Amino acid sequence: MHNFRELNVWQKSRILYKDIYLLSKRFPKEEIFGVTSQMRRCAHSIASNIAEGCGRNTNKELCRFLDIANGSAFELESDLILCQDIEFISEDELTILEDKVKEIQRMIYSLKKSKE
16 A cells, blocks of 8 residues: 555645636536536546555556546546637636646656556
8 A cells, every 4th residue: 555645646636626626616607517517526536546546455456546547637638628618718727737737647657657
């Protein structure tokens, strides 16, 4: 087992979740069950799956949860692009958040490779 709290990737995922939560508070109220909910679930899933994987007994299981976390990171990246397309977020906001998501994707990939 690993201590997820010590992982930089989990710490960055936690910050990203807060960023997404605060950003999505600005979205139109009719989107509360649409893109708002979806983006929050994606961001939550990244951190949660990293933590859950760390609680598993084998590196193989950890890697499986890292794959799930990475899938959620890619889904969130897509949602951010779509939100910029419909002008819920600016290009600058997209760039900042996309950079954070891509960094987390790389970190998840590196962590997974180190455990295989």
